[in-house]
Each structure stands twice: as structure tokens, then as C-alpha cells.
Amino acid sequence: AQSVTQLGSHVSVSEGALVLLRCNYSSSVPPYLFWYVQYPNQGLQLLLKYTSAATLVKGINGFEAEFKKSETSFHLTKPSAHMSDAAEYFCAVRTGAGSARQLTFGSGTQLTVLP
Amino acid sequence: EPEVTQTPSHQVTQMGQEVILRCVPISNHLYFYWYRQILGQKVEFLVSFYNNEISEKSEIFDDQFSVERPDGSNFTLKIRSTKLEDSAMYFCASRDRGNPQYGYTFGSGTRLTVV
Numbered sequence: 001a002q003s004v005t006q007l008g009s010h011v012s013v014s015e016g017a018l019v020l021l022r023c024n025y026s027s028s029v030p031p032y033l034f035w036y037v038q039y040p041n042q043g044l045q046l047l048l049k050y051t052s053a054a055t056l057v058k059g060i061n062g063f064e065a066e067f068k069k070s071e072t073s074f075h076l077t078k079p080s081a082h083m084s085d086a087a088e089y090f091c092a093v094r095t096g097a098g099s100a101r102q103l104t105f106g107s108g109t110q111l112t113v114l115p
Numbered sequence: 116e117p118e119v120t121q122t123p124s125h126q127v128t129q130m131g132q133e134v135i136l137r138c139v140p141i142s143n144h145l146y147f148y149w150y151r152q153i154l155g156q157k158v159e160f161l162v163s164f165y166n167n168e169i170s171e172k173s174e175i176f177d178d179q180f181s182v183e184r185p186d187g188s189n190f191t192l193k194i195r196s197t198k199l200e201d202s203a204m205y206f207c208a209s210r211d212r213g214n215p216q217y218g219y220t221f222g223s224g225t226r227l228t229v230v
Contacts, residue, residue, distance in 0.1 A: 034218070043121075043206060043223035044158070090158060100171035102148060103208075103219055105158040 002027040002095045004074075006106035014114045019063075019078040021109045023091030026072065032094040033074045034103065035065055039087045047089075050074060061085070086113045117141040121207050121222035128197055128229055136192045136225045138207030147190045148208040148219070149182065151175070158206065164190065197229045 007022040035047040048059025055067040091106040120139040149161040162172045181193045207222045
């Protein structure tokens with residue numbers, strides 16, 4: 001079964017520092033992968049998605065992720081963290097087939113940005 | 116940008132009571148979903164709905180749960196007799212079609228508290 005694992009439930013970075021949030025996938029077929037962000041008391045907002053086109057995917061708010069098949073990874077990065085990036089980030093993989101397709105989420109990474 | 120709308124944003128109910136959570140998916144979307152997130156835990160799939168029937172459900176989605184699309188715009192989740200462990204944030208999502216280029220759009224959620 002397809003799944004994603006997020007390494008690190010909490011990540012702290014200083015404002016202006018590189019953000020790196022890790023996600024590894026398990027899949028026997030080419031996966032479709034997503035990153036979502038959840039700000040406090042809000043819903044899930046799509047940051048970016050990989051759908052087997054370019055391996056480097058650019059998303060909103062300056063985030064990007066690179067699909068690396070050799071490492072089964074889809075890590076999320078941002079060159080310079082802002083205070084407003086503090087949120088929970090979820091990696092997800094599309095699972096199922098046909099009309100039963102759905103998203104399966106990782107356990108999430110809480111990002112704290114220190115002044 | 117089109118949105119998925121969920122009402123109410125917060126609901127408090129007594130154990131054993133029935134609750135109905137409401138969602139208005141994006142108007143031309145064909146696939147509908149309910150997910151839940153217990154406080155501090157990962158987002159979990161509950162059910163997917165397509166062509167007026169359930170296409171997939173998780174083990175969480177037992178006989179206490181039901182979904183309905185009563186008209187052309189609403190998509191509801193009913194919990195027949197709520198338990199304390201049903202307390203969670205419930206997210207509705209919708210998707211245009213099978214191509215993953217068309218992402219999953221989530222609503223802001225309904226926080227359900229069972230007392």
C-alpha cells in the first residue's frame with residue numbers, strides 16, 4: 001500500500017534560515033504527491049503537488065519540493081523562513097484507484113520560526 | 116478562487132445525539148470526501164463519494180456514519196449517535212476529475228466537540 005512518512009514531528013528554524021521538511025514515500029507505482037499547510041485553527045491549503053511532470057515543483061509562498069525517485073523522497077524546502085510560515089505541514093500521497101482515489105496523509109510536521 | 120464551504124465552524128453536542136455536518140463543494144467538482152483530524156493527530160480519510168454513492172470508506176466509517184448529497188450543491192456527513200471519541204475536526208474536500216492535475220480542495224473544517 002502507498003504511504004508517506006514525515007521525519008520530524010517538530011522543526012524549528014530561525015527567521016531567514018532554510019526550511020527543510022522531510023517526506024519519504026512508499027509506493028510500487030509512480031506516486032502522486034502533495035504538500036498541504038495548516039495554519040492554526042484553519043483548514044488545509046495546498047502548497048504544491050507532484051504529478052509526474054517536472055521533478056522540481058514550485059508552490060505557493062516560495063516553497064518548492066523535489067521528487068527524487070532514487071531516494072523515494074519529496075522534501076519540502078524554502079530558502080528563507082518567515083514568521084508567517086509557522087504552521088503544520090502535511091505530506092500526502094494519492095492512494096486507491098478510479099473513483100475510490102483519495103489522499104493518505106503523513107503525521108505532519110509542526111514548523112516553528114524563531115525571531 | 117472557488118472554495119469548499121463548511122458549516123458550522125464549531126459544533127458542541129451531547130454524547131448520543133445526532134449531528135449533521137454540512138459542506139458545499141466546488142460547483143463543478145465530481146468527487147467528494149470527508150476526512151477527520153483528532154486533536155494533535157494526523158488527517159484521516161473517512162469516505163469518498165462519486166456519482167451519488169460511496170466509492171470508498173475507511174474502517175473508521177462504521178454504521179454510525181452516513182453521507183448524503185441531498186441536492187445539487189450540499190454534501191453532508193451524519194453521525195447518528197455521537198461518542199466522546201468522535202470529537203475532532205472534520206474536513207470536507209472535493210475534486211474535479213480523475214486527473215491528479217486537478218487537486219483536492221479542502222474546506223476550513225468543522226470542529227466537533229462531544230461532551
